[in-house]
Amino acid sequence: MTTLAELVAAAHRTFAARPAVGALTFGDLGAQARAAATALRRLGLRPGDRVLIALDNRPEVLALEHALWLGGFVRVAVSTRLHPAEIAAIADDCAAAAIVTELDVPGHRAIAPGAELFSGPADDFEPRRDSDDLAALMYTSGSTGRPKGARVTSGAWVAMVEAMWQELPPIGPDDVVLHVAPMSHFSGSVGSAYTLAGAAAVPLARFDAVEAVAAIERHRVTAVTLVPTMLERLAEAVDRPTSLRAVVYGAAPISVPVMRRAQEALGTVLYQFYGLSEALAPLTVLSAADHATGDPQVLSSIGRPVDSVDLSIVDGEIAVRGPQIMPGYWGGEPLRDGWFRTGDLGRLDAAGRVHLAGRRSELIVTGGFNVHPAEVEQAIAVLDGVAEVAVLGVPDARWGEAVSAVVVRGPGSELSEEDVRRACASRLAGYKKPRRVVFLPELPQTSTGKPDRKRLRAAFS
Known part of the structure; x- marks a missing residue:
């Protein structure tokens, strides 16, 4: 099975002359990633060590996460909207060997994402070949308790990317993906599917609907990932046809009226992905064709399970099994039988679509x-x-x-x-x-x- 490091190295090599992010080509991105991985190694980090990233959307985020995967380190990306004390707690929980941020995180020495991290000497890195290697820790939001780190293997991240390649319009070097939602979360996950297929990335530090529309026009953006509130505001700001071919949304509930207004403004380009930190999206997909039906029974669902995922309703709760599912939480017991109980209540309709009924805890x-x-x-x-x-x-x-x-x-x-x-x-x-x-x-x-x-x-x- 192809590993995440192999996909990263292949993208740098295959699309070397194509634009990757900002002024960087994929060749430049690969050189910066190897330099950063070398710098971390010379600081004493070893494969398997956790590196916490707390940065707003910027080109360095992409170079850094590629560095981590090439070097065999573990990506722990968190939102800069967290309080520094919350970031420190996550760093302590996973025993982070390094923190890359511009924030003042109590009790920790941070590495600034400056040029010296990406422009020093670069060792060669042989892509690691074990799909069970830990690639990331995805921390839950902690809205109902202490955040927990979901262990994401190289194989799970690759399975996520491959599922997105299957469900989205064909992706290639002519695509441009806009990051306005945090790259530390859903936008970064979807962005991997685009970057690893040769698409260019345009990161904006913060979401502003008018600025996002201007960026779409300026860069001929073909894909963007949003949470529903962003989708609604973007739709309100659009006043002419766009270059978008895929607008991926998820991470929170959305109403049918908002969905319909967005489709009227943006066209038949909407894709709803369902997933969790513990079970990477897409577990289910409401496709562009599904959106185009206008059928309330279809639009009120979160779509059908993807081919690689087994989905069942157990005592009213959605349970999933497949290659995108974590093996367990950091420091916790492994999953039993590979099934993960999502905590989401739901049902299956006669067409095999999944309908959410809220969180069991809610x-x-x-x-x-x-x-x-x-x-x-x-x-x-x-x-x-x-x-x-x-x-x-x-x-x-x-x-x-x-x-x-x-x-x-x-x-x-x-x-x-x-x-x-x-x-x-x-x-x-x-x-x-x-x-x-x-x-x-x-x-x-x-x-x-x-x-x-x-x-x-x-x-x-």
Whole structure:
């Protein structure tokens, strides 16, 4: 089986004269990666050592992660939106041998991503040939507890890339991928499929819809990865046809109305990928053709499982098995029988599509009845004037938990609490109606773009 290091080395060699990122060709990228790997080795690092990266999107991120994979080191990429103390905790948990960042991480000496890291002498590196080698630790967001590091092998990363190659439009050196979501997470994963097939990368440090549209036009971008809130804002900012051939989104729930508006603005280019830190996307795919059907039953799903993944519903919970699944958490026990219980509740329809019903940990139990937040969110999201919505359970002396909604109004909307309740009453059982509704200017998010339920609960205190 081809390893990740072999894919990286092959990309540098095969596309040596083609643009890779910024002003760098793939040949330049390979030279910088080997120089950085050599520098780390001369600092005393050995294969298997963990290197934590906390950088905004920039060309150095790509060169550095290629260096890690060529040198046999382990990529531990985290969001710069984390507090330095949170980054330090992750570094301590995985016993990071080095941290590359411009942040001041307490208790750790950081390596700045300066030119000296990438321009020194470069040793030759023989690509490692064991697909079971650890390639990355993907830390969970920690929205409901302490972050845990999912162990991602070289073989799992390669399987992820190959699944993306199968599901996306054909990728080659004429493609350009735009990074506006953090390269440390979903955008970097999808970006691997593009870079390793010879596509150029354009990293932007922060997402701004107007700047993203300008970058798409300027660089003739063909692919971009977004979380749903970014997708909605990008669609609002587009006022003419674009060069995009694939807009990949995921990592958080999306409403059917938002999906339809995005397709109207961007065309038949939407791909929804479902995955987790522990089980790399795509586990399931809602393809461009699926989006084009306009069928609410199709659009409300997360698509069908990819060919390489076995998916089952066990006691209402989605369980998966396949080459993209972690063997276990860092410092934890291995998975039993290779099956990973995702924590996501769901069901399969007659066509084999998967429908999410929310997280098992987010299930609301009110007056003895179970309420899935996702179905209440869907009932509210179809209302005119709703930009975003999140539903959660808030402790209640009488009911145990009270169904509660946080709503973001769209521009010019005067939506009221009674409007929200009335919409739910027309679609849902009485016990599923929100007992409390709070309006906020925006939904707080975790570093990975998911609704931050800890901070959302604070809105009801």
